[in-house]
Amino acid sequence: MAVIIHVDFPHNDVWGKEMAVQMNELAQSINNEPGFIWKFWTESKKDEMAGGVYMFDSRENAEKYLKMHSERLAQFGYSNIRGKVFEINEELSAICKAPLQ
Template identity: 55%
Template sequence: MAVILQVDFPTQGPFGTEMSKAFQPLAESINHEDGMLWKIWTENKDTQEAGGIYLFDTASHAEQYLKMHAARL
C-alpha cells in the first residue's frame, strides 16, 4: 500500500527558479531513496516555508525517509 508523507519546514530561501537550481542535486538524490515513487516540492515565500509531498511504496520506507530528513533539517 502506497503512503503519502508531507513535510513542511521554515526557510529563508532561496525560492522560485533559484531554489530549483540550488537544490537540483538534492532532488536527484532523493529520487534514489528506498521506496520513493514521486515527490512534489512546495514553497511559500510569503510565509518563509518550504516542504514536500512524497509518495512511498510502504509506510516503512516513508518512516525511514522522515527520520533521515528530520535529521538533515
C-alpha cells in the first residue's frame, strides 16, 4: 500500500529556478529509486526551510530511501533533517480529493 514521506530541514541558500538548475540531475535520479511514485519539492523562504513530500509504493521502500536521502543531505552539509513515513488513510483522503494512486 502506498505511503507518504515528509522531509524538511533548515535551508537558506538557493530557491526556485536557481534550485531547479542545481538539483535537476538529482531530481532525474530520484525517478529511478525502487518504489518511487512522485515527489513534490517544497521550499519556504519565509521559514528558511526546504524539503519534500513523496509517495512510495510501500513503507519498506520509503524507509530505505529516507535513510539514504537523509545521509546524502547530511553529506551536502544539512543538519536537523526531519523525515517521517506515514500510511495514507485512503477513505478520508478520497473524501478530500487527494490524488491517490
